[in-house]
Amino acid sequence: MTDKESVVLVVSGSIAAYKAAELARALMELGLDVRVAMTRAAERFITPLTFEALTGGRVLRAGFPEPGEPPMEHITFTRGARLVLAAPATADLIARMAGGLADDNVTSMLLATDLPVIVAPAMNVMMYRHPATQSNIALLASRGVMFVGPEAGELACGDEGEGRLARIPQIITAVREKLSLGDDLAGRKLLITAGGTREPIDAARYIGNRSSGKMGVALAHAAARRGARVTLVAGVMDVEPPANVETVRVESAAAMLDEVERRFPGVDALVMAAAVADYRAEQVSGHKVKKTKRWDLPLVENTDILGRMAERRQSQILAGFAAETHDVEAAGREKLLRKNLDMIVINDVSRADIGFGADENEVTILTRQGAPERVTKAPKERVADAILDRLVVLINNRKRRGEAAG
Ligand code: CTP
Numbered sequence: 001m002t003d004k005e006s007v008v009l010v011v012s013g014s015i016a017a018y019k020a021a022e023l024a025r026a027l028m029e030l031g032l033d034v035r036v037a038m039t040r041a042a043e044r045f046i047t048p049l050t051f052e053a054l055t056g057g058r059v060l061r062a063g064f065p066e067p068g069e070p071p072m073e074h075i076t077f078t079r080g081a082r083l084v085l086a087a088p089a090t091a092d093l094i095a096r097m098a099g100g101l102a103d104d105n106v107t108s109m110l111l112a113t114d115l116p117v118i119v120a121p122a123m124n125v126m127m128y129r130h131p132a133t134q135s136n137i138a139l140l141a142s143r144g145v146m147f148v149g150p151e152a153g154e155l156a157c158g159d160e161g162e163g164r165l166a167r168i169p170q171i172i173t174a175v176r177e178k179l180s181l182g183d184d185l186a187g188r189k190l191l192i193t194a195g196g197t198r199e200p201i202d203a204a205r206y207i208g209n210r211s212s213g214k215m216g217v218a219l220a221h222a223a224a225r226r227g228a229r230v231t232l233v234a235g236v237m238d239v240e241p242p243a244n245v246e247t248v249r250v251e252s253a254a255a256m257l258d259e260v261e262r263r264f265p266g267v268d269a270l271v272m273a274a275a276v277a278d279y280r281a282e283q284v285s286g287h288k289v290k291k292t293k294r295w296d297l298p299l300v301e302n303t304d305i306l307g308r309m310a311e312r313r314q315s316q317i318l319a320g321f322a323a324e325t326h327d328v329e330a331a332g333r334e335k336l337l338r339k340n341l342d343m344i345v346i347n348d349v350s351r352a353d354i355g356f357g358a359d360e361n362e363v364t365i366l367t368r369q370g371a372p373e374r375v376t377k378a379p380k381e382r383v384a385d386a387i388l389d390r391l392v393v394l395i396n397n398r399k400r401r402g403e404a405a406g
Helices: 015-029 048-055 091-099 105-111 125-129 131-142 168-179 214-225 253-266 305-312 328-338 380-405
Strands: 006-011 033-038 083-089 117-121 151-154 160-164 189-194 229-234 246-249 269-272 279-281 299-301 317-324 343-348 360-367 373-379
Touching: 006 015, 006 105, 015 033, 015 048, 015 083, 015 168, 015 214, 033 048, 033 105, 083 091, 083 168, 091 105, 091 117, 091 131, 117 131, 117 168, 125 131, 125 160, 189 214, 189 253, 214 229, 214 380, 229 253, 253 269, 253 305, 269 305, 269 380, 305 317, 317 328, 317 380, 328 343, 328 360, 343 380, 360 380, 373 380
Parallel strands: 006 033, 006 083, 083 117, 189 229, 189 269, 229 246, 269 317, 317 343
Antiparallel strands: 151 160, 279 299, 343 360, 360 373
């Protein structure tokens, strides 16, 4: 048993069933315990083992229990959970739910619970539009079931129309809403960069750095958990991006600048956690340069992304990171002012136990007003929350200023 809140994820037999693995991960990233139940048809698309490996828990399968298996699991499986989420939900599952059927372990479980239910349908457009499906949906909605999607678009069968499973962030938003999870960044758009950049020097080689991306990913994850719509511009990272944020992959500093610049106008804040190369090769050979005794490699300065965005800002909050080795606070304050930022997070990279590649970090947060805040050594997730606590205040104050002026 854990003290985490639990949700029951019911997966049924749609081609979108593979997306349920990513959905389970996104739910877990909200801090939820995920219990998975699968219909028979779902097992044709994805295996229980996938979910057991992901969630660490037993999957409830459709077949009625064999001798020796827990006999009452259709009753006990939802106990203590906060919510049932059926995603993807086929026309058949929706029909069985509407009809109150209990013809297998999964539908029996659905009938034996009074938890709130969210359904994310996924099916062919004709099946979705069929009056039978539409009246089943209307009936379930009248009983308080919440529907997310489906979306319109190209379907697996080649048809065009409604029937695609809602996007994962949309489903996550519905879950957050139902569970009233903390959402002090709800309605905010954040642009976060993470990882290191690679600057090509010839067709095979590049200049890189040791950034792991862990701090930026922790920030993106925490911001999404707190309700923000996050776009992560990810350079080269040792870790996977969170499932519930939109991620754009880049390699070079120039590509990162392009992606940031394009998205910057619509966001509330830009957090530059990426380790951006300060220099790039003046000339990049299109072939692999042959070995010689000496290679003089002229480097030219890259555009400072934060500096460029500071020139373009309207009301966006700008937060940067400073990797310093000595007199770290003074160096950080100098950078905060020089780069015209609202916040700077200072890392002492002379210490091996924190910073690059480590799971923990210890930082000092500086803003233009207010005292420096020292966040003592903690997992990067905790540090991310401390940074976001300050960012929320900066965003909210800015809005209030804007409103007063307007
Ligand atoms: N940064 C950026 N664009 C660059 C280089 C850095 O936006 N081309 C951002 C980083 O993401 C970080 C902040 O600037 O948030 C500080 O980067 P850092 O390299 O420590 O500072 P510099 O301004 O390069 O100063 P110096 O190397 O002299 O310490």
